[in-house]
Amino acid sequence: MELPAHVAANRRQWDAWASDYVAAGEASWAGQPKWGLFGLPETEVGLVPASVEGLDTIELGCGTGYVSAWLARRGARPVGIDNSEQQLRTARLLQVEHGLDFPLHFGNAEATPFADDSFDLAISEYGASIWCDPYVWIPEAARILRPGGELIFLVSAVVAVLCLGDLETDTVTTTLARPQCGMHVFDWPDDDSVEFHLSHGEQLRLLRECGFEAEQLLELYAPVDATTRYTYMTAEWAAQWPVEEVWRAPTALACVTVGQRYRAKGNTDEPLRGQVRVVGRAIAAVVRAQRRTQPQREQPTRKYVRSAACWKLLPTTPQSALRCRYE
Numbered sequence: 001m002e003l004p005a006h007v008a009a010n011r012r013q014w015d016a017w018a019s020d021y022v023a024a025g026e027a028s029w030a031g032q033p034k035w036g037l038f039g040l041p042e043t044e045v046g047l048v049p050a051s052v053e054g055l056d057t058i059e060l061g062c063g064t065g066y067v068s069a070w071l072a073r074r075g076a077r078p079v080g081i082d083n084s085e086q087q088l089r090t091a092r093l094l095q096v097e098h099g100l101d102f103p104l105h106f107g108n109a110e111a112t113p114f115a116d117d118s119f120d121l122a123i124s125e126y127g128a129s130i131w132c133d134p135y136v137w138i139p140e141a142a143r144i145l146r147p148g149g150e151l152i153f154l155v156s157a158v159v160a161v162l163c164l165g166d167l168e169t170d171t172v173t174t175t176l177a178r179p180q181c182g183m184h185v186f187d188w189p190d191d192d193s194v195e196f197h198l199s200h201g202e203q204l205r206l207l208r209e210c211g212f213e214a215e216q217l218l219e220l221y222a223p224v225d226a227t228t229r230y231t232y233m234t235a236e237w238a239a240q241w242p243v244e245e246v247w248r249a250p251t252a253l254a255c256v257t258v259g260q261r262y263r264a265k266g267n268t269d270e271p272l273r274g275q276v277r278v279v280g281r282a283i284a285a286v287v288r289a290q291r292r293t294q295p296q297r298e299q300p301t302r303k304y305v306r307s308a309a310c311w312k313l314l315p316t317t318p319q320s321a322l323r324c325r326y327e
């Protein structure tokens with residue numbers, strides 16, 4: 001099947017970039033879980049669930065596979081999918097080096113080869129979460145997640161996307177460079193890659209439409225003395241405005257999920273639909289009981305995580321050369 005143009009473009013671009021990500025992949029496989037451009041530790045962020053023991057997990061856009069490696073070490077059964085053969089090559093070499101073996105699929109996270117209800121947790125750190133079309137990959141994640149499963153994904157913060165320069169060599173500023181209204185496709189002028197970013201309201205609407213409850217939106221800030229290898233962002237900026245955001249979205253009550261799937265398959269029979277709801281409610285009760293009995297862990301400190309922030313927006317005329325499609 002022919003790939004959508006943005007998927008083909010991102011494949012070419014990521015195959016070309018893969019060699020630049022080997023060292024970071026090696027360091028991440030060897031170290032503790034850290035997130036985002038400034039490597040905030042998991043003990044600080046609290047991004048993954050308290051226990052992943054025995055969960056079937058899928059990493060959408062797994063790159064070098066370190067997130068799946070962390071999940072494997074915590075007792076999960078991870079699977080990774082990525083659109084770049086070169087990134088997966090690094091992931092496979094690191095699997096051998098670290099003696100960890102889990103399935104890695106070469107493919108597009110917008111149209112995965114997995115059956116309905118295959119996974120308990122879908123996760124993406126700067127993977128499908130920014131390189132795939134959200135109107136395609138989020139419904140796909142909903143399809144392959146089981147009732148009671150959870151979708152967790154890390155993206156660039158909306159305010160950061162609005163203030164970034166057009167070129168990777170431009171450093172972020174405190175000026176809005178482009179409108180938020182209708183943001184969706186970002187076709188940066190200095191390379192062939194295509195990114196996707198939605199405003200908060202639209203992201204929330206889409207998640208709910210796909211059967212997710214948006215439980216948490218974590219805003220990640222950086223310590224002022226933090227460092228990053230990416231020159232387009234600075235710690236000074238990221239200490240004042242969120243550099244990244246993490247959405248934690250469990251699938252909504254199983255009765256909704258089961259009912260939606262039933263209707264999506266074209267079923268209209270009323271008595272049967274009632275039975276589907278009863279089965280769904282029973283599943284939802286089990287899921288809720290399981291959530292209540294999950295072991296508690298130490299609370300993350302969340303020093304650099306805020307759920308709300310105040311900032312003064314500087315009005316400006318958008319003068320961006322970035323080719324965006326606002327819809």
Ligand SMILES: C[S@@+](CC[C@H](N)C(=O)[O-])C[C@H]1O[C@@H](n2cnc3c(N)ncnc32)[C@H](O)[C@@H]1O
Nearest residue numbers: 014061062063064082083084087108109127131
């Ligand atoms: C910045 S990496 C993030 C992955 C991981 N956290 C890492 O740093 O290795 C982005 C990954 O998304 C992958 N990607 C881009 N488009 C994709 C698609 N349509 N389906 C699956 N993966 C995709 C790229 O090939 C790349 O490996």
